[in-house]
Amino acid sequence: MTESLIPSVGVVTEIRIDTPDVKTFRVVGRNGKKCFNHMPGQCAMLSVPGVGEAMFSITSSPTNTEFMEFSIKKCGCLTNWLHMIEKGQEILIRGPYGNHFPVERELKNKDLLFIAGGIGLAPLRSVINYVRDNREDYGKIDIVYGSRSKDDLVDYQEIINEWTADKDVSVYLTIDRDQEGWDGHVGFVPSYVKELDFDTDKTVLLCGPPVMIKFTLQGLIEMGFDKAQVYTTMELKMKCGVGKCGRCNIGSKYVCKDGPVFRCDDLEELPDEY
């Protein structure tokens, strides 16, 4: 196999406004079909000629056979541009890149605890929906998701309409500060997780901003979890996606190729440079 770095054309067929700074883009190939298949947790390089190219986690589940989705936060040149486009716009796409959550191995038959903060739901949504679509292969599902405010919860409608409606799926939402029209939990994710006092035999999938990951992991350890039970994803600057441009390493590991999914005990073995 070779990797030419030449992208193919993808068409943005749907744009959903999730929060003031997050939109979810639906992408298919020019033939109306999915651009490529992927596994939950894998990423794709999206680009706009002359604007930039960057790596994004694929938010949709592989079990979605019609299209791919990307939840993208506005935070730089390329993402600003993407936030301005309209339906029908063509972009460039290549992938899939990276490893994935071990859905066929370590996660099988386990009770799963998903913990996400903010845009960190994007990579987890792919696994959550994959697991929901292969429900008999996994144990109980708990999802803790928090954001700054109610308006910053990504995929709010899907969470309310679909995830909470599933039996065997418990969803716990929280927002940082109290807000009118919100009767759910208020508080940061790390402390909410401790409050919920989960059984420590669960396998945890944790994604979010670095501070949130740090404190949540600390809390989990205090609760009796082992780092080897916790999976997370890393995000570094990337150019090639295949471990050659030399950009995305944490010590001897390349996030684009050996990651983005890491088990927290393995991550701890690496130099602290992320």
Place this chain on the structure above:
Amino acid sequence: MYKLPFEEINKLFEAVSLNTALYVPVKKNDTVVYEKYSENTIYAYDELNTVKSAKDFFFPQVQDIAQFKLRGKSIEIINNEEDYESFAVFGVRACDAKSFEILDKVFLAEPADPYYKERREKGVIITAACEKPDEVCFCTAFGIKPWEPSGDVSVWISGGYIYWQANTQKGLELTGKIKDIFNACEENEIEYFKAQIKNICGKLPFGNLDLKYFKETDEKDIFSSSVWDEIYKGCLGCGTCTFVCPTCQCYDIRDFDNGKTVERFRCWDSCMYSDFTKMAHGNPRKTQKERFRQRFMHKLKYFPMNNEGIYSCVGCGRCVRSCPQKLNIVKVAEAFSHD
């Protein structure tokens, strides 16, 4: 093995260049560079090495990827039709010849880089033994033998003759096409010359550079060593060391809008640059210390960890010669060997 009087070397170049494009080190504006052979080419045989390494031949400084045309909401992709010429590079030194094996580990690893692969298949490497390794050469620290350079063909220039020995299938094929120009010779005619080079190498100050610390210490421990706090000081982040280095592999992918199309290309990049890992929301390598550390950790620890203990340095000495601040891999290795 064959030989040819050295004064007839252009006969050899002529013969090779009838079969394939040929590149030869020449002197130009006080530096040594590779030039495509023509009848006016004067081979700079007494110069130790080219300023930039020979990696350009396989991993060019700029590589076109594709072009894009934007029309309304649609994007047209125009693939580049690239003709990969078959070529031979003459006079590559033992260190640079070894560097290709190191680059192979990166660019031929799955999924292979098609641009590099294509060029690698098309290129014949003709190495030349180093008559006078200088005081900043330390290839022997990496087990390289400048008296016995690898490559598809090896040559030795000694006693008024140029000796020619094919080592690989590619080398044999090229030899088969040009062998009429050569005289026969005994295998042992250059043994003394080889021994002389070996003798010089034995006396080079950095030839036995001690890398035990890097070999035996855990990556996290080297990474957090306080040696880094001082040793990077003075580094300007100019990237010179990475650009001249035969084993530096980092690249960037960029777009250039020429008014009609957007050209996407990749080009060499440097981990010594401040924006190398900069993202919209932060930079994990905030100061020059982290960038400097990355360059040497990669060469002396991370790369060997991923590649059966092989270092990503061939001791060519280029970074020693060209750093404006006299910082280099030798200084780093020595600082840690005293640790």
